[in-house]
Amino acid sequence: MTTQLRETDVVIVGLGAAGGVAALPLAEAGLNVVGLEAGTWLDQRDFAPDEIRNNYRDWPMLVKKAEQERPTSRATSATRANQIGGHPMMNAVGGTTLHYWAQSWRLNPWDFRVVSETERRYGPSRIPYGSTVEDWPFGYDELEPYYDRVEREVGVSGQAGNVRGNINSRGNRFEGPRERDFPMPPLRWTAFHDRMADAASSLGWGPFPGPAAINSEAYQNRPGCGYHGFCNKGGCPINAKNATHITTIPRAVDTGNLRVITRAHVTTLEVGSDGRVTGVNYVVGSNEYFQPAKVVLVASYTYENVRMLLLSKSRPYPDGLSNNHGQVGRHYFSHHQGAGVSAFFPYDLKSWYGLPAQGVAVDDWADDNFDHADLDFIGGGNLWVMSDRRPISAANMGTYGQSRNWGSAWKRFIHEHSDRTHGSYIQKTTLPYEDNYLDLDPTVTDPLGLPVIRITGQFKNNERAIAGFMQDKMEEWYREAGAIEVNRGGLGNTMGASTHAYGGTRMGDNPETNVVDRWGFSHEAPNLGVLGASVMGTSGARNPTLTSQALSWRTAEHLVDNWRDIAE
């Protein structure tokens, strides 16, 4: 028996990085907002610095909805998809921002204009074969005010490299112009960071500290980072990580206009005969509810956004909501973060205390920051060297041929070398392709019997060429800093489930190739908005969360400014 609830102005499905940000401008504008969140509230007492719990037993995930909906994946449509590995996202108020790394980059201007800039500089033949990449419907300048707003509302620390055209080489000289500095200075560096920065400088590169949604000093009545070393997949016990459950969501609740419903598992959206969305169906335990709304914003991460639309079949949308052009699930890609490089040093790095967002970045080989005329790819990668080590992971380090990985000889090896290895993090330009996509798996279902998402995706020649190029650069950097051994991973093949999953509901002016318009609203169902990286058409070479949050703020503001047109 479904309980019919009273209509509200806006329903947001998922209160994580994106929905948790969009709630604030909506609530501040006086709209009545219901936030449906599959997880629960968690707080700093839930975030013990415990490696077993965080990194081996998949905490924090009190509610394991995402885990029960793990996508299947396969490289091509010629192979069978398997459900392997865990789901990288979590369910809670604040979502994955509770335990993410919190690197909070703006995309660089090139990322918004990959097609036109590539054609202008190198000619049209340089767009990789089979890619469906388009320019964004707007440029970096359009998003700059929203980046600026979110950096302040959420709290981002960093070193500016370009303030209104004034280049500061202590920051990223390749970034787009920003209106003003970050609200906080960057996180501190250790002696190892200094050493790596010096090595980069001696190669003629421009090292700089990266941006993080982590307090480097007291901000909004919460303390600066403690550098305790358990930030990677861990919540913050001192509330210095600016997850939305302690930033924008409580401020939205304080307006009196946001009602948060926890343990609400949304299944489908309902549609009227006119093609407009009328509300959402959700379950709490065994109770079923229908929440009517004038506007629905889906903000439940790329896989679930696409899945909910594909599951919401109706007479106006027989192939799934907003899918009459067959674009839901298309233009999917997961960020190429693999093809890692690790190094072995003849000295202790003293990296037991720190966090993934505390690092040295090099952007010289990212985007179109270097000449590609004689190269066989477009785009590039961001090199990132961080301080992140915990005891179990340290004891699992590679032995670089010096011993077996167990036994007495290993014990002596690890005693001497546990603090002497380092793994870099290299994020690479990843493009959408015609034959990489999401759809519903034909056989695998969740506990409600609903099909999970199937990923069909493979890194192509462009991504693999970047990977090899970046590995060369990373090895050069490590060697310059004194590394005595360097290991490389494979160049990458199948795109598995990822924390950086893009597309599936791409944003663009052309409804034939995009699901949502330049404001984030459906080309087909005008009162349906989509929040999150599923609207992004390019990845850049850096983490998606801040861009996703800036877009969410912009979509919410557009809804407030055009309420009558969209909602009535």
Added chain:
Amino acid sequence: MTDSNRRPPAISRRDLLRTAGAAGAAALVPGAVGAVREETPETSPTASPGAGPAASSSRAETAPLSSGPLANLTARETEILSAMIDRLIPSDDLGPGALDAGVVRYIDRALSEAESDAADAYRAGLAALDTYSRYTREGPFIDLSTVDQDSVLIDVQIGAATGAGVGFVGGSGSFFNMVKSHTWQGMFGDPQYGGNVNFVGWDLLDYPGVRLGVTPEEQRLLEADQLEPVRRSAYDYGMFG
């Protein structure tokens, strides 16, 4: 196989394990029992790196975890698992190993909790390890010399421990990797879960310990090799219930 391959400490340890198993898997693990000391973390929060169990503080709360009957493993399984993890991280002149760290108890508890799905794989894998030893080294695993034990474990690790009646579920390599992964968790994880008794795993790594905050001065001391390690469980900080 000759007796010269048998190091005396290994023999006595093995005999000790047999006794433990014969007693019904209740008594356990040399070094893990009776090492609890009076100091509280508040009065003795630190220990010298590498100084071993005698110099480490430990919490009274760990005492119940390091004794008492096991819940999942039988006496025979306990003997075989103990012998295996004693080769993975041996007790030797560098200091305590996996047995001293309470890894058997860590694994037994994990099989009741987060790793309950692995119980069958342990049951089958430990039996298969013993069967493979009998087939190829002419004795049960726990009676082999350490050299032969290591040789068997290499076969198991690389997935080569096959043959009629050797019933590893999903291949011997996945059994080895599972036990190794859990052994590393029990040796180097938080002592709250029954392993890393007396912080012997963290001492082996010179891990400076769990803190809620690290000041710039503390980081500087760490870089100068002057930071005193902290030896506390995360749960010794009162806020985590």
